[in-house]
Amino acid sequence: MNFPDTAFSFTLDAVCPVTGARAGTLHTPRGDIQTPVFMPVGTQATVKAMAPFELEEMGARIILANTYHLYLRPGADIVAEGGGLHGFMQWKRPILTDSGGFQVFSLSTLNRISDEGVWCRSHHDGTPHVMNPEWSMSVQKQLGSDIAMCFDQCAPWPCSREEAEGAVRRTALWAARSKEAHAREWQGERRQALFGIVQGSVWEDLRLRSAKDIIPMDFPGYAVGGLSVGEPHGDMYRILDSLKGVLPSGKPRYLMGVGRPDNLVEGVARGIDMFDCVLPTRNGRNGTLFTPYGAVNIKKKQYERDFTPVDPECDCYACRTFTRAYIRHLYRSGEILASRLCSWHNLRFLIRLGEEMRKAILEGRFPEFRRAFLGRFSGGEA
Ligand SMILES: CNc1nc2c(CCNC[C@]34C[C@H]5C[C@H](C[C@H](C5)C3)C4)c3nc(N)[nH]c(=O)c3cc2[nH]1
Numbered sequence: 001m002n003f004p005d006t007a008f009s010f011t012l013d014a015v016c017p018v019t020g021a022r023a024g025t026l027h028t029p030r031g032d033i034q035t036p037v038f039m040p041v042g043t044q045a046t047v048k049a050m051a052p053f054e055l056e057e058m059g060a061r062i063i064l065a066n067t068y069h070l071y072l073r074p075g076a077d078i079v080a081e082g083g084g085l086h087g088f089m090q091w092k093r094p095i096l097t098d099s100g101g102f103q104v105f106s107l108s109t110l111n112r113i114s115d116e117g118v119w120c121r122s123h124h125d126g127t128p129h130v131m132n133p134e135w136s137m138s139v140q141k142q143l144g145s146d147i148a149m150c151f152d153q154c155a156p157w158p159c160s161r162e163e164a165e166g167a168v169r170r171t172a173l174w175a176a177r178s179k180e181a182h183a184r185e186w187q188g189e190r191r192q193a194l195f196g197i198v199q200g201s202v203w204e205d206l207r208l209r210s211a212k213d214i215i216p217m218d219f220p221g222y223a224v225g226g227l228s229v230g231e232p233h234g235d236m237y238r239i240l241d242s243l244k245g246v247l248p249s250g251k252p253r254y255l256m257g258v259g260r261p262d263n264l265v266e267g268v269a270r271g272i273d274m275f276d277c278v279l280p281t282r283n284g285r286n287g288t289l290f291t292p293y294g295a296v297n298i299k300k301k302q303y304e305r306d307f308t309p310v311d312p313e314c315d316c317y318a319c320r321t322f323t324r325a326y327i328r329h330l331y332r333s334g335e336i337l338a339s340r341l342c343s344w345h346n347l348r349f350l351i352r353l354g355e356e357m358r359k360a361i362l363e364g365r366f367p368e369f370r371r372a373f374l375g376r377f378s379g380g381e382a
């Protein structure tokens, strides 16, 4: 018996008639999430260098955490005893957890994959672990996230068509096992939504095959996996175009691991609602800051006497309060506040970009917004 996830529902508030870009609202037991939305990433139960109250101040509505990392350290049982992720890290709003599969490949020192699951050695201490759909659903329940992801296989890029086909087949196998294990874990309680993930690398026919496998499983939301793994942006956009008319329009679409500001705009233009990426905090820690004209590297000498804000159009604490000269000084002095202010600004830049795209879609002017934003933003250094 498929209980509808009544605790979770998605409302389409507006759709751009020209591009198909969407403005929506994802209703969850811990609050509503307006889309398009950028989700700050908190790998180890913290969005690096940001306290929960600061994340709330900058308008973060949902954050990401990870099964693989928290299972290994401190252990999902400790997080569960601490009140689940929400209690442990004192974040009251929604949390989405990734299923752990992707991280096994990007982090573990050794891994072997079979239809059963993934055997790997911890990147901390080399101890052996087996990760599979049942393990992932059990850990995500202990973490208590509001949205969990199916345990999937993300093919690397580049890969052979056969490798991509194998990942599509296994992802479908594991999606069915994830759904069964999730239903067993929660026994009808509807406090955690499980999103499906579509694979297929850069082959459109494999993407359609994966969509045909996953969509009939009737998940409350669908992610596009297997992208932002090094493929040219043109391939990413082509794949998104091929999925636009296939993914259920009444359910949220999450593009995993994306991305740069221009990628977000192009993703929204292709019907994506949700994004996550480590860039804002990772770039923040090395002094690379998003501005409407591209990325600025605050270390540069040219900012030594630049007493203007990082981004004069930005409303974040860093831009309201400090100058480029001061943040450059902090960075060169190795001050912790440098990482905090840069992360703060980059996170707010992407959160605000989501808010502005939503407003443009609601006001029927998304194509103009997209043209103006991309016209000013050069992907590289400003
Ligand atoms: C960057 N490109 C990219 N990412 C991807 C991710 C991880 C999304 N971010 C979650 C994550 C991953 C890491 C870093 C932080 C915290 C935590 C551990 C969860 C974000 C992916 N995750 C899954 N399950 N499947 C994918 O195909 C996939 C493809 C991606 N392509």
Ligand SMILES: [Zn+2]
Binding pocket: 310, 311, 314, 315, 316, 317, 318, 319, 320, 344, 345, 346, 348, 349
């Ligand atoms: Zn700012």
